[in-house]
Amino acid sequence: MATTNAVQTDSGLGRLSESTRKRLARKAQIDTWFERVLFAFAFAVLLLLGAIIASLIVSSWPAIQRYGVSFFTENRWAANVEVFGALPAVYGTLLTSLIAIVIAVPVSFGIAIFLTERCPGFLRQPLSTMIELLAGIPSIIYGMWGMEVLAPLLRTWFPSVFPAGTGLATAGIILAVMIIPFITAVSRDVINTVPAVMRESAYGLGCTTWEVARRVILPSVKGGLVGGVVLGLGRALGETMAVTFVIGNNLFLNPTLTGQGTSIAALIANQFSESDGTQRSALLALGLILFIITFAVLAFARYLLRNSTGRHA
C-alpha cells in the first residue's frame, strides 16, 4: 500500500532519492522472501502428508501382500496365531462414531439454537465459555470418567444391556460428550452469521421459534452446520485414549450395538508398542485404513459443502 502511494505522488521511480529507492528495493526483496517462506510452509504440509501416506503404504505392504482380501474379511485379530482381520476394528470405529453423531448432532444444534435465539443475555456468555471449556478437556480425562463413572452407572441402571458397563455403545456415548462442544461452537458461530433482519422479519410474520429455526436459520446455514458435524466426526473417528478405556477391547467381530468391541485407534494403541514383524505391519495397515476412512469422510463433507448453497463459516 505504502509503495503504490509513493509511486503515485512522485509519478515515477526516477525522481526518487537514492535512499528511498534502496528502501523500496529492500521492501520488494523482503516481500519476495516472505512469499517464498509462505510457499515453503504450505509445501511442507503437502510434503509431510505425502511422506506419511508413502511410509504407511510401504510399511504396511508386507501385511497387505500376505493377507490380501482376508485382511478385510477375517472376523478376529489374533496376534498370537497371526490371524489379522481388520473387520472388528473397522466396524467398531464406524459404529462408535455413528452413535456419537446420532447423539451429538441434535443436542449440539439444540444448544446452539438456544444460545443464539432463546438464551437470556446474562447466561449466554457463561454458557458459551463452559462449552468451550468442555472442548478443552483432555481425552484421557474423559476416558477415566467413562471407566469410573459412566460405565458403572450404565451397569447399575441397565444390567441386562450393559453387563460390564463397557462396550461399543458406551464408547459412542463418551465420544458424543466429547464432540458436542465442537459441533456446538461451530454451529453457534454459523447461526450467528444469519442476518438479524432475516430472523426479525420471520418473527414479525408471526413465526414461532421452532419455525424460525426450522425454516429460516437451519436452511440458510446448512453448509456451515455440516462443516461442524464433520469436524466432530473427524475427532470421533480418530479418538484413542477415551475409547480404549471403555470400548471393551474385544478383538472378535461382535456385530451388535452394545457388545464389547474395539476401534482402529484403540487396537493400535494397545498393541503397537509390543508388536514386531507381521503384527506391526498389520497394525500399520490398520492405520492406513483409518487414514482412508477419515479422508473419505472429509471428502464427502467437502462435496456436501460445495453442493449446498447456504452460507458457511
Added chain:
Amino acid sequence: MLKHVFATLISGSLVLGAAGAQAQEAITGAGATFPYPVYSQWADAYQDESGIGLNYQAIGSGGGIQQITAKTVTFGASDAPMTKEELDKNGLLQWPMVMGGVVAAFHVDGIDGSLNLDGPTLAAIYMGEITNWDDEAIAKLNPDVDLPDTAITPVYRAEGSGTNFLFTHYLSQVSDEFKNNVGEGKSVAWPAGVGAKANAGVASQIANTNGAIGYVEYAYAAQNDLHLMHLKNQAGNVVEPNMDSFMAAAANADWQDAPGMYLVLTNQPGDDSWPITGASFILMHKQAENADASAQALKFFDWAYNNGGDAAQSLDYVPMPDNVAEMVRQSWSEIKGPNGDAVWNP
C-alpha cells in the same frame, strides 16, 4: 560477571559429567514390566553399595527383545522366554531372574470368601461357554457355596503382556479347546469378555463389576484386596495363591534339562504348586560388543542373586533358588568379549 558465573558453572558441570561418566557408566536394560518393581528396588540398593546405576526401561517384553536384538541395550528382559532356536539365531543367552504368580480374582456380590475353580472350567469361562456363576461346573467345585444367578464378565489384559502369556499358556495346557481356538501368546483374541489396560485397569474393572473374573499379578491382587480364586493344580489339589504355593511350583521346575532355559512354570507338578507361576527372563548377547558393560551387568545380576531375595519377597516376587542361580552363573562363561575371553570372572 553473570556471564562468568555461567561459564564456570557450565564448564564445571561438563567436567564433572565427564568424570562421572568415565568412572561409572550406568548399566542399560529394557523390557518386561512385570519384574520392574523388583529390578528398580535392586538397582537402588546396588547403587548405594557399588555406585553403579541401572537404567531400566520397562517398555514391555516385546520391546525388550527388540532392543537387545538391535544391541541398543546391554540386556533385555522378557516374561515370555525365547526358544532355543530363536536364541541361537540371534546369538543370545537367556536365564531366569525372578519368579512370580498370576492369580485369578473375582467379584461376586454375596460371596465374601474365595471360590474354587479348575483349569478346564476357567478356560470355559474365558471361552464364553460358561456364562453364569450358578453354572453346574462351578457349583460342583464349590458344594458349600450358594452361588448367585449372576452373569460372568471375564476381564483380560487388553494390551500385549507377559501376564497374558502366562495365563493363556496355562489355559492352553489344561484345555485343548482353548489351545485350538484361542492359543497362547502375549496378545490373543478373547472370544468373550472385557479388555482392560494394565494390571491396575483389570483390578479396577473387577472391583467395579459385579460378576467379574480376571487375572492379575499377585502383587496387584494383594494390594487391592481382591477376592482370589483357589485353583486345582496338576496333582488335583485345590491350592491357595500365596508365596508358599509359588515357591512350591518354582521348586519343582527342572531348569537343568530345559534347552536355552526355556521353561514356563505353568501347571507344574507337586502337591502344593500354584498352577500359574512364571519366571521373568534376562537376555544378553553371547558375543559382547562392550566387554566392560556386559561384565558390569553380570556383576549386578550376581549381586541380585546373592542379596536380592528379601527385597523380592517383600514385593511378592519369588527369588530364584540358589542351585538355579549357580547354574545361571556357570552359563555366563558363554558370554565373551571382542577378544574372545569370557567377560565374567568370578
